[in-house]
Each structure stands twice: as C-alpha cells, then as structure tokens.
Amino acid sequence: MTSFEFVFGLISVITSLALTQMLSHCVALIRNFDRVRFSWRHACWAASAFMLLIGNWAAFWHVHNVQTWPMTDVLIRLTYVGILYAFCELVMPEAGTEGPLDLREYHAREGHRYKLLLLVFTTVVILALVRSATGFVNWLEMAKFAILAEANVLLALRARSVRLDTATAVVQVALTLVYMMSTLKILSS
Numbered sequence: 001m002t003s004f005e006f007v008f009g010l011i012s013v014i015t016s017l018a019l020t021q022m023l024s025h026c027v028a029l030i031r032n033f034d035r036v037r038f039s040w041r042h043a044c045w046a047a048s049a050f051m052l053l054i055g056n057w058a059a060f061w062h063v064h065n066v067q068t069w070p071m072t073d074v075l076i077r078l079t080y081v082g083i084l085y086a087f088c089e090l091v092m093p094e095a096g097t098e099g100p101l102d103l104r105e106y107h108a109r110e111g112h113r114y115k116l117l118l119l120v121f122t123t124v125v126i127l128a129l130v131r132s133a134t135g136f137v138n139w140l141e142m143a144k145f146a147i148l149a150e151a152n153v154l155l156a157l158r159a160r161s162v163r164l165d166t167a168t169a170v171v172q173v174a175l176t177l178v179y180m181m182s183t184l185k186i187l188s189s
Helices: 003-031 040-063 071-091 103-132 136-158 162-187
Strands: none
Touching (some): 003 071, 040 103, 040 162, 071 103, 103 136, 136 162
C-alpha cells in the first residue's frame, strides 16, 4: 500500500461517513415529507455541502503521485475534512418523529452555524494551499474556488435581508457545482 492509498483511504472513510449522514437525513426528510416545509435557501446550502464533499474528495487525486506524506500534511488534510464533515452534518436537520419540520426556520436558526463552519473550512484550505504552492500565482490558481467561496460565505454571514441570503445561497451552489465538476474532470484524465 502506498502512502497516498493510506491517506486517501482515511480521507475516503471520513468523506463516506459525511455522505452517509447527508443521504440518511435526506431520506428522513423524504420519509416525513408531509411534515416538511421546504426552503430553497436551505436546499442550496445542503446541495453545496454535498457537491463540496464530492469535489473535495475528487481533488485529492491531484496528490496521487506524492510518495511521502509529512505528518503535518496528513493532519492538515484530516482537519479540513473533519470540518467539512461537521458542515455536512450541521446543514442537515434531524427529522425527529413528531411535529412540523420547517426548513426555513431551521435555516434561520442554524444557518449562521453551518455558514461559519464553511468559513472555517475555506480558511483552512486556503492556508493549507499556501504550503503546497510554488508561488503566488500558483497558490491563487489552486485556491480560487476557496477564495470565492470564502468571500461569498462572509457576505452570507453578514446578510440581513432574505434577498441577500438567497443570493449568497445561489452563488454558493453555483460555485460548488463548478468546483465539483472541475475536480471530477481530473479523475477522467
């Protein structure tokens, strides 16, 4: 087993756990659909979490030729994958067994927390990419999606109007869709 396979295996386990949790929560929402009040803003953030999870997993293919993995590189990757797991877990509500499940209210109550986790995730990724960049232009190229997502999340955290909150949710879902598609494309090359 190569070092990459060992590290990627560990990252894949955490990613799989996050994906399992998200899918489980989605199934619970579908199961309890008669009690659910849908929210497009929440749906955008949940879709962003899903696409970011898949995109982040696929992005690890960039380092498949790395022969040695210093402990700090492993710990940094585990840190931001752990934060991403927490973001994915928090963005999806517990369905419970009784009472209404208002996703608009959930977003209003918990949105600040999961947006904050995404901000921490993007910050750690941006800082981690500094370590592997060969210069400023290379860092900027590698970190462009994280920088744009961080700027959008900062705006989302400051949003006081429903329109701005909705706009940042739509921008976030568009950013993560482009990110996921670009990283998945790497796997086919």
